[in-house]
Amino acid sequence: MLNERDYQLTPFIERFNEYIEKINDSLSKEIECYSWSEFYLPLKYACQGGKRIRPLILNLAAETILDKSISSMNSKVADNIFSVSSAIELLHTESVIHDDIIDSDNIRRGQPAFHIKYGHNASILTADFILGIILNISAKTNNSHVTRELSKASIKMSEGEMLELRLVKNHKISQKQYINVIENKTASLFEAAAKIGAILANGNEDQINALANFGRLLGIAYQIHDDIIDYNNEERLFNILVKQSEQNNIFIDIMENTYLNYSELARKELERIEGNNRSKRILQDLTNLSSFS
Template identity: 50%
Template sequence: MDRKNFEINPLIKDFENYIGKVDLAIKQELELYSASEFFEPLQYALEGGKRIRPLILILSAESIGKCDQNAYSASCAVELLHTESVIHDDIIDNEILRRRKDPFHIKYGYNTSIITGDFVLGLILNISSRLDNARIGRELAITAMMMSEGEMLETRLETSEDVTFDDYVKVMEYKTATAFEAAAKIGAILGGGTEEQILALAEYGKNMGIAYQIRDDLQDWNNEDKLFNILIKKSSDPRVVFDKMEIMLNTYSKKAKTTLRKINEGPARTRLESLLDLTMLSV
């Protein structure tokens, strides 16, 4: 059985208050559509998430000095974008379990899954319009497109006989890291950061996202028929692949921590640094 389906949220211990506020913001957002056909299915889809992307957004805003309701609204948009991608990814990957329960497509069927993804994009656009900041809307749009590009690239590469580490990193950048990057960047924008601070936090998010995905792949490699498995299978010595992955993991995690030096010291920056523990779990 896939380990990730039984993993307790490791963020609860240190970030319970933040996660509670994010969950409340998501609940309030969904209640705007309580009469919709999508209300109950979306409640189901959003249950049990770690909320790491919203958390990065909130802490990035706080690290600059300003975190208001707009930041929590934006955190909902980021989590909804992740949720939409999970719904569709689970169909593509033929998942049979997600967060200790049926994946969305098994619970509600393929048609509802596809239509729900469309509805979620509408929710994200609505939130973006309320934030009244064209830059945030552009970041969310670019992120959605890049995540889709990453999924397409991965789908093509899974049938290729010549997958490289560069291919693997590119897919991670597009599918995973771009959402982490957007979360940090949007938080910095809403926090009123300078361009240097915005770029530094964006770089933090991107590097953390890559490290986070590498760690996840290292822990789940034997349970997922992904690009990492292809790299292992084509290698004459799988240990070389694992060693290179662990080096990459440490490199990207350290890069993420280094970029935070451009952010003023304080509780929020310390919490962003502590989030990097998620990339350094035992593998």
């Protein structure tokens, strides 16, 4: 099991424990395929902990379209959804390994960051290995649409990271540039998760687009909200943005309204999807970002 590192019993973890356990089981199965590898133990370490927000969104998006729980689906369909959920989480994990190196973060989820435990060289190689696993999972789905969305997300995440590096170095940033960074670096994977969930559920074009927009808008809101909570690191992009403002408190209020606006826009995208099943209501609840606490 991947939950060897104790989860904090937050309301979020307790509420979605059934989903998280199944996502973890699927992730474990994927990693066990590489028990022969030098990367096996580092992989297990890298994937421990976390709320599994992105794969959870994929699962809920699929259930929203199918109007039933994944556990009640044909086993082959359910296995496919959970397998791609693992790919989404692995793509997030790969980005976390890189981010912690770039940001010089030494702690991740209450434990030594990956590069602190295994070193920089092993971290780079492990992230590359993870990308190979993602490609393998994608190939098994035999769905070019899923492969395309995973690829797009990976490219956008890298673009966002590169843009952030340039902006931090220049110590000058506009609010538009900040949004552009998080739209690529963070929101692209939220978008991919929701969109792929709709694709795997054979949603129509309108449903797929609505859920893709929902994921993107929620991802932007999520990152702004997260940055507001923890903006004391002087090297972070949001902190630079705050320092440029003559009145910090007023600017923080403006950014709080900004993330609330994005959250509301995300919620409105869900209204484009007919019906009001349990999974859709949960996605609506998630637009209240305090639910992630």
